[in-house]
Each structure stands twice: as structure tokens, then as C-alpha cells.
Amino acid sequence: MEERQEWETDSEQEEDSKAKKKGSSLTKGYLNKVLSYYPFEVKDIRLLSSRSGRTTWEVQTAQGTKILKQAEMKANRMLFIADAHLHLQKNGLPIAPLYRTKxxxxCIGTKETAFVMYDKVTGNETIYYNKDQLSRALDFAGKFHVASKGFDAAEGAKTRGRLGKWHKLYRWKLQELEGNKQIALSFPNDPFSIMFLEHVDKMLERGRKALEDLNRPEYDQWVKQTIDEKSFCQQDFTFARLVDINQQTFMRELHSITYDLPARDLRIILNKVMKKMSVWDQDLAIHMLCSYDRVNPLTKDQYRVLWTDLAFPHLFCSVAHKYYLGQKRSWSDEKYIWALQNIIGVEESKDAFLKKFSDIVREIKNNNGGKSRGKKEKG
Incomplete structure (x- = not known):
């Protein structure tokens, strides 16, 4: 059970609200009250960062350096994430130890905000341009998905999931892409819209084909298996929360989770890496998937679902969404155009990879020693 306590008076809430707007987050008295719930003798507190609804402090204690994180979410949502963190920790995943209160x-929750505390973990940054680190990061992703199995969320936790909901997500993104196409047509002299219109029909066609492919039995079968295994994925797998310690990947914190297929994390990782490269590097993609498959082997049917998700133009939809909703206010028109050019390059160069499904899956299996799960598969 999470702990809940109403601490603030109205004047203190107003003071804290003003402090958050200035980026200094919470008052020292408030923090001391939060920390008093943990079994540590606190020596010093230092603000580390405050952005995107999350604030972290470095806490010096007699038992070592800890990290206190505050997130703007209800305690029952944080309980879902914290409980998953402890589940992964118990199953041996290299992740910063999470601490319970006295x-x-x-976790500790007050109205619309919640706190957790875990060890501070230091190591080398995990980067997208280091082939060895990419291999270790995908090895870690496999361990993450294996360690997630058998998870039963704590009573009262507010869960989140997209199992069985990909059809709805694809349709929504395609409808938005159609709408953005109509918007672009109304701006004939806009450079971004001109470039967008040159490629949108191809992306719509690929998206519709991916939506149709979800009707194949492989998707429903994997959803059922994932439900039976009680496993989860990260939701937004990013290297920002990973560090390299003695050539071993370690997770500093668990940012979020959702009940969904491992394919979602793999698609996000692969797209992020290739976006950094500005081209779809087939050999690098195989190298990364081999590292994952050695730890958590996927069947050919499961790879077919991953291919479907890679074929859907998630990146193209995302940059159009940002531009036509004006989400990135700090981005210049030139940066938006560069981002669109980059994504078009990645999506177009991905085509050759997607067309070699059987050959690539065979190569992945050969490179990991031929491991597979379930029944023997046809080549």
C-alpha cells in the first residue's frame, strides 16, 4: 500500500505552486517532511533537475547517496510503476534499488503528486553511436522483458496497458495524418507542407497496410501470451535512464511501464537509433536484434508483428503531429524541416529491410545459435 498524508495548509500549497513555476520545486520544510518517512539520516539535499513534470533531488544520507523523485501523478499511478520496479529488482534485473518507507x-502520495526514493547509480553514459553499448542495451532490454514476467500489480494501483489496442492506435494516427494532409494542402507556400505532401500518400499507404496486417493471427496470439505471462514493457525505452558500469548496462530508474508487447519497446529503440543515424542501417538493426534474441528469443510469428509495427510510419506521424499542433515552440521552421527530412530518409531506407523479413529473421537466429521458443518454425 502506498502512504498518503495531507501535509500542506492552503498557504503552503500556494507557496509550493509558486515555487514550482520558478523551477525551484518544493520548500525545504516540505522535503524534510517527505524524507522523514524514510529510514535514513539525511545530511544534505541538492536539487538535480526539474522538468517535464518530474523533479529529482540528490540526498546525502549516512547510508549513502539516494535519489528522491517527485512526479506529477496520482499515488496509485506511481504505485503501479514502483511495484514494477520492485518486481524487476527481485527478479535480478540490474536496476537501482528502490526503498520502502518506514x-x-x-511510494508517498499527496493529491496530484507522488514520491519514490532509490539509490544513486553512477556510470558511463549509454550512447546511441557506440555499437558495443547498443548491443549491451538490447541485451538489457531482453533481460527487462524476461524479468517483467509474472507481475501482479499491487492492490489499488492504477494500471495502464495497450494490449489488444494497436488497431485503435493505428486508426487514430492514420486519421490524424489524413487531417494533417488537408491542413498542408491549405498552405501551398509552406516549405514543410510542400515536403510533407510529397511523401504523405506513401506513408498513408504503408500505414493502412500495417493496420490490415494486424488482422493476422500472430498479433492476437502474442497478446494472449503476454497476458498469460503477466509481463510488461517500458513504454518509452530510452538510453537516458541507462548507464554503463564495467561494460554492463544498469538502469538508474524506472520512468514508466505499460502492459504491451515487447515489440513496442523494440520498435521504439530501433527507430530512435536509426533516427540518430539519419538512415536505416540494416546491419546495425540485425546486430541489435541478435543481442536481444540471445536473451529473449522471439518466434518468427512474433518477429512478423515487430515488422508490422516497424512498417507503420510512427516517426512520420509524430513529426507532422508536432508541426501542425505547434508542440515544439522552441523549434524553428528550419529545425522542423530538418527533422522531416531526416525521418523521410530513415523511412525510405527502411523499405529494403522490411522486404527481407525471412532472410533477416533467419540471420538473427543463426547469429544467436538458432535459439527459438515454442514449436520448430519453418524457414
């Missing part, structure tokens, strides 16, 4: 709570 009363055994996973």
Missing part, C-alpha cells in the same frame, strides 16, 4: 510503503 511503514513499508512503495
Amino acid at each position: 511503514n513499508g510503503g512503495y
